[in-house]
Structure formats: structure tokens, C-alpha cells
Amino acid sequence: LETVKKINRDIGTTVLLTEHRLQDIIPYADRVFVMDKGNVYLEGTPREIGVKLKEQKHGMFLSMPIPMQIYGETDSQATCPLTVSEGRQWLSRYCNEKGIASDSQRKSESTEKVRYTKTDSSKKELSIQAKDVWFRYEKDSPDVVRDLSLEVKKGEFYALVGGNGTGKSTTLSLLSRVRCPYRGKILLEGRDIRSYKDRDLYCGLLGVMPQNPQSIFLKKTVLEDLYSVIGGRREKMSSEYQIHMKKEKAIEGIVSLTRLEGLLERHPYDLSGGEQQRLALAKVLLLRPRILLMDEPTKGMDAEYKEEIGKILTRLKQHGLTIFMISHDVEFVAEYADRVGLFFEGNIVTSQNTREFFAGNNFYTTAANRMARHLFPEAVTGKDVVTCLQSSNWTSL
Template sequence: MALVTMQNFNFSYPETDQPALQDVSLTLFPGSFNVLFGKSGSGKTTLLRQFKPVLAPHGQVSGEIFFADQPLNQLALRQEASQIGFVLQNPDNQIVTDKVWHELAFGLESLGYDTPTIRLRVAEMASYFGIQHWFEKDVKELSGGQKQLLNLASVMVLHPQLLILDEPTSQLDPIAASDFLETLQKINREIGTTILLTEHRLQDVLPMADQVLLMDQGKLIAAASPREIGQQLQKSQGDLFVAMPAPMQIAAQFTPDQLPLTVREGRNWLTNLSLTPLAKQVEQPRKITEAMIELKDVWFRYDRSEADVIKGLSLQVAKGEFFAIVGGNGTGKSTSLSLISRIRQPYRGKIKLGGRPLRKYSEQELYRNFLGVLPQNPQSLFVKKTVLEDLYEVIDGPKEKKSAAYQAQMQKEQAVQGIVELTQLIHLVQRHPYDLSGGEQQRLALAKVLLMRPQILLLDEPTKGLDDFYKRQLGEILCQLKAQGVTILMVSHDVEFVAEFADSCGLFFNGNVVSSKSAQDFFAGNSFYTTAANRMARTYFPDAVTVKDVIECLKTQEIS
């Protein structure tokens, strides 16, 4: 018997011609682990929210959804709240109280459970999720990973039959994300909770899945096991195959009938090829002839009574260099960007941009055609009612069409048209920015920043919410900017993206950059902060860190 059934479901947002969901039919069985994936804007989040009526967007609906053989729209609010759990993408958006223990108890209190039951369930969930060590803490003291784990525990304390998660690890570092996904697998395996998950980290999550659901332009185009989906995409030779795990992408180039799914399977596949191991190359030190960004012995704390967040940070980024910072949640990465962009002031140390002290720049000099900043929350840049208006806002909006003003307006229209095409926003220009998907909002925010033509570009988690397909295009855009002399400093949890596109990389730990190397040397020497391709192939090709690197190394060997 199915737990959830969707039959011929259609949904359209108000005042739109194109439906967001078209004739979707699917089945989720009790105790199954289901992964939904597709390009950004393909309808994944819209689909997920249909299974939680209180979160379902307003619009025109047709078709049916059944939950435990009962029409979903006929569920009592109490039954929906307890039986269908939903974890959002941003950990802060779901937390409603100030203390960890109260957050765990809040849902049960809202449903009117008695005190002994609440205490028992809270104690049980805190122990199960390992929360007892920070049970009394204020929520604001938690890291991003801890907040997301708290959100998960706060939902699970209600004992839901169906757990829905929308990009739950998008703001977590690789280690915290891996821990979170392992916890999900534990819940599915040990408690039997049915899981429906959207996730761009398919590398980690596909091996856990029983069923993979593939969305494209509002349609469900495939539903099968992970390996079957991989085989279908490989045979179709479409761009969707780039989202598959690294071992599968590598093997598809040589043995299309054998597609390993995990790193372990990938290692076994390599072993069976009888390869000749390559020697590790000597590391090449970074050379900086002209520093565009300089920090020297920088210290910062948010309050005099609190501990330092940035501790003696010294860093140099060369002109035209693409430098990426990786590290755990709460280590100070985003804070360092706020210091460089002068949003916050250090209490000790020096910061220079372009060889000039940061404090000597006027507001106009700093933020107009010199320094561009893409914040972690793209919505903080949106101020207009449509995408097009928001883009024109950057260049002072449309002017009257007379003489020189007309020529200036034409140039602005050309600039906006070019950036719209570059960031693939053509079909979204009349949409409200808040109606876009997470990935589409990231692209709009990037478009606004690029319209300013900055010489220095600061990016805080630019790939958050982006699918693998657009990530490649983003990487190519950044490489084009670098070729034009733009200096890029990026904070990211996306090690695969950093390994493929960044020139150099540093590990942020305890308020400082503890290591700074070329991206290849950095990832080739790490065990956890490295790529799946490197973990799979390092025994034979220690310097290979991307899928492309491993494939090139394999091409030098005689593979039978």
C-alpha cells in the first residue's frame, strides 16, 4: 500500500502562462527513501510544498494527492502537523524559540500534549540526535549544522510518517552536511520514516535512495533506482548526467555498462583496471606579484564581552586571482568578507584593496565599479517588484529618451539584456524576485552585482541552491571575469566547484586561514575537505582532484 500518491497533478502560479507542474503522477511507499532532483526552477520546491497543505503556494490546482489513502486536502490540521514533517533550506527560517529545549518542545506544546509526554519525547529525541550536550544553549549560539539538526529533531519529535526536506544541507559545510545526511539515513533505516528529499549533493545522497524522481520543466520525466537513472541519463547523453556522482561520470567514459555509484565502488572499478600508479608532483608555492586584497593581523569581535571571531587574519589575493575559502560553519569566513567590504570594522589590523587602505575609500569609490559583493542571502539585494526593474535599479533605472539621455538608455538596455542572457533569466524578467526558486534568486543577485562591473568580486556561497548544470556556467562566467583582470574572493562549502574553477584555496579554521595553496595542491592533500574524484582515485592518481583530471589520467593508460 502506498503512503503518498499523486495523480495527474497540475499547478500554475497566479498570472502566469506556463504551469509550474504538469501532469505529475508519483508514488511514495512506506519506509522508502526518495530523492527528487532536476535543474534549478524545474519545479522541485513547488512539488514538495504540495505535500504540506499549509505550505502549498497559492495558485490554480488540478489533480489529486492522497496520504494514507485519504485525500490530502481533507486531513485535519492536527493530523497534517504531526504526520507530515517539513525541513526548510535555511536553518534560521524554521526556528521559532530562543532555547534548544524549548524548540524541541514547541511542536508538542502547540498540539496540546501533556507535560509528561512532552518531557519523555524531548528527552528521547535529544538523546537520539546527540543534542543533550547543548540542550540548554541559546539557539543563536549554535552553528548552521547544529541548527539544521535541531530543526530535524523538532520535526521528528512529532513522530511523522512522511519527512520532506528541501535542500537541507545547502548552507552546511561538507562534514556537517555528511553528518546530517547520515542522520537522515539512520532515521529512515531504524525508525522507518518515509523520506522525500531535494538535494544538490547527489554524490552523498544517491546511494541512500530507493527511488530517484527526475524533474524537468515542471514534468516528472523519470522515476527509478539511482543506478537505473544513471544508466538512462548516460544513454540519452543529455546535460542532466553531469549531476550524477563522480564515479559514475568517470566510468561512463570507459565502461558504459559498468557504472559505480559510490566512491568505494569506484575504487574497486579502478582496481580491476590494473592501472600503473602515478607519482605525486611537487607542490608549487603561490606567487603574488601584485596584491589586490591584503589583510594583515586583523582581529574582530562582535561585542567587547564576546570572544574574537577573527584572530590575527593575514591574507593576500593577487590581482586577477580566483581565491576560494573553505571551512566549517561558524569559523569566521563570512565575517572576513564583511570586513573586506567595510560592512564591519576590525579593532586591530590593516586591510588594503588595490594597494590602498580600505578606510581611505569614499563610499562612491568603493561601491561603484570597484567592489562587488554577493551576500549569502540574495534576497537582501532585491528592492523592486520584478526581476527587470531590479536589474535596472543597479544602473539608476530607465531615463527619458532624449538626445544623450536616449543613447545612455540604449546602452543600459543592452547591458541588462546581456546580463539577462548570461545568467539565464530571460523567461523570468516579469516575475517578482521573491517568487523565484533559490537557485534563480542566486542568479539574479549575481546579475545585479555583475552589472556594476567590479574590479574586485566578493562571493559568499554563490553556488548555494544552484544545480550542477548552472554551476558549470557560473564557473565559466567567473573564469571570463578573471581573464578580464577581475579579482575574485569566494567563500564556499562546494569543494567540487572550488576544485574545478578556483586558482587557489585556503582553509579557514578558528578565525584564521591556516593553509593557503593552489587548489590542486590543497585538495590533493586533504582527507575530508576534498572531492569525491580525489577520494576515489588518489591511490593511482594522487594529483587528480576533479572528474576531468581522473578521466585525463585514465586516458594515458591502456584500459582493456
């Protein structure tokens, strides 16, 4: 992105860019076009677009930079901030004008309650354990995973973050038994992963969502693809389908959960990126896993689709599903994960509750935290910052 900006700024080349993740794009754009249903819906400068989307309560406002979203929830008459730097300056002035106290000036009762609740959850049994795991692709090549130890509790949403090439996806392939470590153990629900038969492992225990959802699409329509997971339309018990419920009813339930209504006769490849992710998730969930492994599930999604996926995962977690996710999307992780691990050079260098992880990290943190930490150091999402601005304490956080 920095190179693209330089080409535009220094050489004068016209740049037309399409993108879902707008945090680092919008501030540098001269003009923004918002498309909806095949046509240009809005056109203008970034600040003009932000105001119009907010006024019209359009879903694309969720994709605007976090400083703009926070500004949009206030009564400020100042110029709308686009970058974290502008947002930090605007926030300081706004709080000063409104007499809003910083977090250091008030007691955070709710944070103590959150920590107390999370302490209780440590008693839960473990779904995933990795003990002293080592892996390399070739005998004489460097280790990609190095002495990895990891624990994920039952019903927990654990996110693994970190830079490219650090070994995150390799770790997920080890947890899904696509690859095997040359040293160490991986346990699922207390049992060595190597002792499971394929049928027992992948039908009812482990669900795996790959980074590219198209890799698991097999049929010409969404509906056919869903039925293919459970052995077709014929009503009979099988290794793929072991419950006493009509298949049609099971399909209806999963379609409703993943919001695929209206797409059933479409070809899977004709779906949008977000719709394909939801279809892939539906296929995986039809095998009724207790543990769900996900590799970059929000890749290529706009903010509205991400919110939908987040709500689906929250519902699944409430039903006791354990979720292990690899992601570069720190905003999504901050919003939905229970615990976060930072992966670096083949191992997890730190693992903490989500709020503590982002609030205590100067570099690997959210835009909202970078913008507001000088006033509200424990605010890690835009919603957190808005809550701080709208209340005299943190009781609603």
C-alpha cells in the same frame, strides 16, 4: 543526513527527500525520481537512473555522484559504483584489466607546466590584503577572527573553505567593510579600506554578493530590478552609472553574460535558486566592480546551474576581475578556483594552489581525489580522473 538514514533504516519510516547535492544521498536511496518541467521524467533505482540519464545525455547526469560520472565515461561492463568506496574498488579493477598505469608509474609533465605558470603569476599586484586582523562582536566576547593575514592577487580566483562557525562569513564582512576590525589593516588595491568613500568603494571597486540573493531584490520584475542598480531608465550620468554607453545596451550585455534572457518580466522571487543567484550577480556586475566578493554562490544550485556560474566567473576572471569566494562546495572550488585557503578557528591555516591543496589533503578534499588518489594522487576532479584513464600521460590536464 546520517540521522535521516538511521530513521529510515532502523525505524522503517518512509522518507521523501528533495536535494540538489546528491553525492551523499543517491547511494542510500531505494528509488529516485527525476523531475523536469513539472513532471516526473524518470523513475528507478539509483543505478538505473544513472544509466538512463547518461544514455539520454540529460543535464541531471552532472548531479549524479562522482564515481557514477567517472564510470559513465568508460566502457566498463562492471556494476556501476555509487559511493567513493565502491568507486575506489571498481577503479582499481578497471585499471588492472585495461593495463592503465598509476601516476606513480609515469612522469607528469603537465603538472610541472602548471606549477611553472603559477610561479610566474606571483609577480601580479595585490587586490586584497589583510594584515594582522582581529575582530570580535562584543567587547568581552571571544575573537571570531584572530590575527588574520591574507593576500589575493589581481585577477585571481581565491576560495576560502572550512567548517561552519569558523569565521569565514565574518571575514567577508570585514573585506566588504560591513564590519571593521579592532586591530589590523585591510587594503584594497594597496589602499586602506577605511579611506574610501562609500561611493568610491561600492561603485566601480567592490562588488558584494550576499549568501541570500533575495536580500538585494527591490522591484517587481527582473528588468526593473536591473535598471534600479544604475539609477533607472533615464539616460544620464550618475554616481551609479559613469560610462558613456546607453543603459539599454549595458543591460543587454549583462543579461547575455548571466543568461537571464526570457526572465526579464518575471518577479525576482518567482525565479529558481540558480536564476536568483544569476540575477544577483548581474546586479552586482552592473556597478562594474574590479573585486567581487561572494558568499556561498552555489548554495541551492543543481549541477547545471553551477556549471553556468562557473563559466561566468571564468569569463569575468579573463577580463581581470578578482574573485574572493566563501564556499562549502569543494567540487566547485576544485573546478574553478586558482587558490584555496582553509579557515579554522578564526584564521587561515593553509593556503595553496587548488590542485596542491586538494591533492595534499586527506580529509578536506573532493570525492574524485578520495576515490582515485591511490592511483592518481594529483587528480582532484572527475574530469582529471577521466583524463588519466583516457591517456597514457597527464599532458591534457
